[in-house]
Amino acid sequence: MLEVSLFPTPFEVFGVNVGLSVVISWCVMAILLTGLTLLYFLVVRRMKPVPRGAQNVLEMAVDGMHRWAEGKVGHAADFVAPVSMTLMTYVFCNTIIELFGLPPATDDINCTFAMGLCTFVTVNVTGLKFRGGLRGRIQGLCNPSPVVMPIRILTDLIAPCSIAIRLFANIMVGGIIMQLIYAVAPVILPAVVASYFNVLHVGIQTFVLGLLTLVYVSEAIE
Amino acid sequence: MTLGIIAIGAGIAALCGAGAALGMGNATGKAVEAIARQPEASGKINSSLMFGLIMMETCAVYALLVGILIVFILGAKA
Secondary structure, three states, X not given: OOOOOOOOOOOEEOOEEOOHHHHHHHHHHHHHHHHHHHHXXXXXXXXXXXXXXXXXXXXXXXXXXXXXXXXXXXXXXHHHHHHHHHHHHHHHHHHHHHHHOOOOHHHOHHHXXXXXXXXXXXXXXXXXXXOOHHHHHHHHHOOOOHHHHHHHHHHHHHHHHHXXXXXXXXXXXXXXXXXHHHHHOOOOHHHHHHHHHHHHHHHHHHHHHHHHHHHHHHHHHO | OHHHHHHHHHHHHXXXXXXXXXXXXHHHHHHHHHHHHOHHHHHXXXXXXXXXXXXXXXXXXXXXXXXXXXXXHHHHHO
């Protein structure tokens, strides 16, 4: 029988209930940090003027992200692109582990809400920084006329909830559909469908999260 | 009896898909027209279309979430 719950699976560490998704995201973060430290010492410290191999891939990723961000937010890209890339890496790695049979950490609304709060903080810090303090930010909020200011504040406050619920619902629904398919045809069909729901869908959601961060930032600094 | 009413509720939640589909079809059709008129602006049109589609998809996903919660959480209680 299919079980769906909004509450995170309990998991105890030293007698404290922290939830399974938190422990999984700790493990993913440990693996990511180890891998990135290795990359730093093996590739970044030995950068060559003519890139080869891994350096090529890294430069393509960082440069592609930077150019994408520049097209959306202009001169704020130096500040926003690393934040957006970090969020995207975190979400992608935490969701793609579903391929290895582990429950994804983003299948918990607390995790996705944390992502939404990160975006909210990024948007407001960038807005304050690039519009010249609180005064400029408030002027930006009452842009066409001061009447719309409450509505724009409400839009800004709803943005993290919207990001959280979108990511959570998409990942949860992907998981439910995969469980249903495993129940119907456990042999060949899941391998075909998983290539969409566990790989491509994760990529799309990661892309959407990065795009939304950039778009909200560009609204805040315009 | 209660289970039937819960199923009707989930069906009503799924009606949101009609609205999202209308919006998506309208937006994509207009974008295709715009690209046909001005093929050199296709990059900008595509990125705005993508943002709009994400917003509409969000609306449909909310309905999906409501439907799933109705079926699995209310349905398990009934």
